[in-house]
Amino acid sequence: MQPSDQVFVLLKHWLVGRSPAVMQPGVSILLTIVPILLIFPVLFAVTTVLERKGLGRIQNRYGPNRVGPYGILQPLADGLKSLTKEDIVPSSADRTVHFLAPLVLLAVAFLPYAVLPMGRNMVAVNLDSGVLFFFAIGAISELSVFMAGWSSRNKYSLLGAMRAVAQMISYEVPLLLSSIAVIMAAGSLSTVEIVEKQSGFSGIFPHWYVLTPWGFAGFILFMIAATAETNRSPFDLPEGESEIIAGYYIEYSGFKFALFFLGEYLGMFAISGLGITLFLGGWSAPLPFLTWVPSWIWFFGKLLGLIIGFIWVRGTLPRLRMDQLMNFAWKFMLPMALVVVVSAGAWRFLPQGVTRWLVSMVFIAAAYVLLARGVETRNKIAKRTYRFAE
Amino acid sequence: MSAPFIILAAVTLVGACAAMLLRGLVHCALALAVAFAGIGALYLNLGAQFLGLAQLLVYVGAIAVLIVFVVLLTRGGDSDSPPLSPAPRQFTGILVAGAIFAILAWAIFHSFAIHTPGMPAPQATIRQLGAALMESYALPLEVIGLMLTAALIGAVIVAMKEKQGTQ
Amino acid sequence: MTPLSGCLLVASMLFAVGLAGALTRRNAILVLVGIELMLNAANLNFVAFWRYGPHAGPVTGMVFVLFSIGVAAAEAAVGLALILAVYRHTKTTDLRQLIRRRQ
Structure with a gap:
């Protein structure tokens, strides 16, 4: 194992070793937490530039290009602006809840990183049930979104919050089910162990779960559900700038708004990280002759790849309607995810060879054809009728 | 503690x-x-x-x-609307709850069974838990699954709007 | 105070709080909340006995709590659905008004 691979681990051990004995546990904890608290906000800043530039290119314009060379210092300007803006709280707002909501969201956004292995031996806590921890923390963020929306006492923010919560609950089901397929195959809930299970090679192909039929379907379902969980386009109804202005954080200004923004992006990175851990082999190299590249480079490279995917999707697809969103979750994603679980079970118990590839593929393909057709036939072209809310 | x-x-x-x-x-x-x-x-x-x-x-x-x-x-x-009941009923409720707490606390402090010295923590891995659920507790697990499905369908039917001719 | 009796004491306090709420609050939703708190107190007891009591098996207490959580989820779903259905008919979730209306 090269020292370049373990450079951060060794650095931490060296620093801990240099500190006085009484402080060692504290220093160790500090050196685990502080990098996470630094790296991901920096990644957030980089992503905002990347996103605005990328979206600009997709929409045939330049994107930010005034601050610094090529506009790469834009996040600094944004940060300064949000810091110096007045912090407005609506007079009818529920002050306590309104104040607590961004804090809860941010705390919850940072916690999942504790179980993400970002490189060989680079995980903050190797929990026995890491994946469950991830989802349990994610469940709390729903409540913080609701707190933000409700406490603002604004129709639009309440609507946005209800949309967000309904959407997050609906898409959590396929998200969990597609992860269960991986958990079944790996036989463990620990993120570290799941990555280790995927780090071998047969021939030149890595043992990533995305390279199995059920894993491929599961990965796509996972990423769709992840897009919905993080309220990103095309599932950005909770924000829906053109309909409900900014959704649940409409009444937040200044730094609190920036915190919401940060929390949202941190959630996106975290769930992408989980997707990488579960399906894309975590920190393992994609080809056997590339194992000399440090493991953490692979993790962050994959993360950047998924982020670019998110930006691309945002620039490409239009927003869904609420009923389309719900139909898609319950009538397509949920049954499909169940089939993925069954298919993963078949994969697990059939002997290695062509049979299990075929069986697994047939399961997925049959379900996909049947379900997709079901989705299609319901959309008969007819005169549009409107049903008004009571 | x-x-x-x-x-x-x-x-x-x-x-x-x-x-x-x-x-x-x-x-x-x-x-x-x-x-x-x-x-x-x-x-x-x-x-x-x-x-x-x-x-x-x-x-x-x-x-x-x-x-x-x-x-x-x-x-x-x-x-x-004022969320609390009028005084008498509220008083009774708190009295009943307090009485039950008193009985429970008395039982806890006077039980000899629970004053045994601390046992070593049981070592339960997730694997063991899963195995227990799938082997010795398989039937209860199935029953719970069935019950959750029934509850899901029941809740949807109960909460669903009744069809009233014109919709 | 041994750790076990500490746990049991906390659980019984939780139970008493839930019971007091369920008996005194007028809103049906809050009565359900009180019942949920009582259920949680019972779960806490299970875990406390699993941790500190004589072991029946390494996971028995945990399995019991898992089943209990499942039952509580079903109970909450059905209970809240019933509250919604009642609300749709009577436009109130106030238990006293509901009782008065029935008489």
């Missing part, structure tokens, strides 16, 4: 009391979420990792959110 346990217990109890005492229904639901999270943290503190996380996932992520939804659907979110 370690310090973390006492802190978590205090958070849980304060959350529970707030859930039962606050006026606004939404505040009650949020306080309830705090209480549930506190109980989950207590499980973690007691070494039941899987349970603590499952508690967070089910209670905070599902039940508290469900309660919040129902509060808003029943327009309780902005009700100003």
